[in-house]
Amino acid sequence: MRTRPDLIEHLPRLRRYARALTGDVNRADDLVQDTLERALAKLDLWQPGSDLRAWLFTLMHNLFVNQIRVRRPQETVMEDALDVPVSGGQMEALAARDIHAALAQLPEEQREVLLLVGLEQFGYAEAAQVLGVPTGTVMSRLSRARERMRQMLAGEPAVKLKLVI
Amino acid sequence: MTDVQEHELHAYVDGTLPEARRLEVEAWLAANPADAERVQAWAAQNQSLHAAFDSVLNEPLPLNLVRATRRPALPVPFKAMAATLAMLVTGLVGYAIGLGNGEQAPAAPVYLARDAAIAHVVFSPETRHPVEVDAAHADHLVAWLSKRVGTQLQAPDFSAQGFDLLGGRLLTGETGPVAQFMYQDKIERRVTLYVRRAVAGNTETSFRHATENGVDVFYWIDGDFGYALSGQIGRQAIRQLADAAYQQLVTASANP
Numbered sequence: 001m002r003t004r005p006d007l008i009e010h011l012p013r014l015r016r017y018a019r020a021l022t023g024d025v026n027r028a029d030d031l032v033q034d035t036l037e038r039a040l041a042k043l044d045l046w047q048p049g050s051d052l053r054a055w056l057f058t059l060m061h062n063l064f065v066n067q068i069r070v071r072r073p074q075e076t077v078m079e080d081a082l083d084v085p086v087s088g089g090q091m092e093a094l095a096a097r098d099i100h101a102a103l104a105q106l107p108e109e110q111r112e113v114l115l116l117v118g119l120e121q122f123g124y125a126e127a128a129q130v131l132g133v134p135t136g137t138v139m140s141r142l143s144r145a146r147e148r149m150r151q152m153l154a155g156e157p158a159v160k161l162k163l164v165i
Numbered sequence: 166m167t168d169v170q171e172h173e174l175h176a177y178v179d180g181t182l183p184e185a186r187r188l189e190v191e192a193w194l195a196a197n198p199a200d201a202e203r204v205q206a207w208a209a210q211n212q213s214l215h216a217a218f219d220s221v222l223n224e225p226l227p228l229n230l231v232r233a234t235r236r237p238a239l240p241v242p243f244k245a246m247a248a249t250l251a252m253l254v255t256g257l258v259g260y261a262i263g264l265g266n267g268e269q270a271p272a273a274p275v276y277l278a279r280d281a282a283i284a285h286v287v288f289s290p291e292t293r294h295p296v297e298v299d300a301a302h303a304d305h306l307v308a309w310l311s312k313r314v315g316t317q318l319q320a321p322d323f324s325a326q327g328f329d330l331l332g333g334r335l336l337t338g339e340t341g342p343v344a345q346f347m348y349q350d351k352i353e354r355r356v357t358l359y360v361r362r363a364v365a366g367n368t369e370t371s372f373r374h375a376t377e378n379g380v381d382v383f384y385w386i387d388g389d390f391g392y393a394l395s396g397q398i399g400r401q402a403i404r405q406l407a408d409a410a411y412q413q414l415v416t417a418s419a420n421p
Binding site for chain 1: 172214215221224227230
């Protein structure tokens with residue numbers, strides 16, 4: 001019998017990405033659940049030895065794109081984005097709040113790239129594979145996303161993070 | 166030095182440039198404050214994303230999602246694995262409401278090894294934020310985890326074996342809070358030490374080895390606490406680290 005891959009160890013990171021992507025706890029977990037169901041249904045198509053995590057994120061991307069295609073007409077911005085609880089001190093909470101609001105205002109295709117690269121640590125080529133676009137497209141979306149975020153977050157000097165590279 | 170391209174600025178932020186080019190980009194940034202400012206803002210965005218969302222990694226997994234990873238007729242080892250992870254992350258409540266029906270009691274020491282291996286696999290691949298508190302705040306880390314786990318913990322020193330403390334995180338286990346310490350060597354191989362309160366009545370103290378999904382685990386019970394060291398660096402290498410940890414921890418507990 002073919003060895004079954006362990007989907008469960010990918011759950012925490014799928015949930016983190018979905019939470020950042022949708023800005024909503026329930027919508028995020030619904031997306032994760034749909035992803036797992038699709039993954040189990042299509043598990044025979046997954047190539048053993050290839051990157052299971054990237055495959056799962058690809059499934060999630062496809063579901064997310066279908067969802068926003070359906071939701072787009074009646075939905076504008078994610079109003080729940082500010083209600084997501086954050087951990088840590090007050091400064092951190094403020095920064096997180098800003099990042100939630102800024103993320104919500106990014107176009108979905110830019111938000112996905114920013115999160116895959118900046119949060120989930122996919123390489124550019126891997127992110128391109130997950131999203132089904134050329135690497136050049138990933139780079140231009142990343143560039144636009146980061147610049148747009150910079151402009152949105154620039155108005156808040158009080159929470160600007162000090163960084164030593 | 167050739168001019169720095171936009172995509173290289175991003176690669177610099179994401180840490181994917183070859184070392185030689187990274188140094189050139191750094192020199193470029195020193196001479197181009199506008200680019201330096203953008204790069205700093207982008208790196209701060211990455212930090213903010215982690216600050217905002219990394220806590221999701223530590224949340225208990227909703228049972229419906231744990232169930233959704235299982236097909237109706239799963240083979241038994243997988244089922245046991247799923248049940249164990251459910252306990253690892255949801256605690257006894259998750260267990261009590263049905264995931265572990267008819268299975269061996271979780272008190273068996275082998276579960277310590279299995280839980281530790283799963284926690285190792287879940288957290289050790291994180292390249293930038295593998296830990297909640299980094300080693301730069303080691304005293305704070307140990308004090309914080311000690312308080313939560315309920316005993317005076319100690320992070321063993323593996324510098325003689327070439328592994329440095331990277332940091333640690335707090336997890337939820339079937340017997341309460343769990344501390345996970347993570348170590349890394351020069352070539353970025355990682356091992357994790359998993360410490361949790363042992364199940365009452367457990368007097369097993371011998372040093373044991375298990376292999377869980379390709380992860381080598383050495384584990385032992387010392388007093389009220391179970392320890393498990395996990396890694397994929399070869400059984401012999403893990404054994405040496407485990408010996409070192411055992412020596413240091415047992416010595417410490419014998420001479421408080």
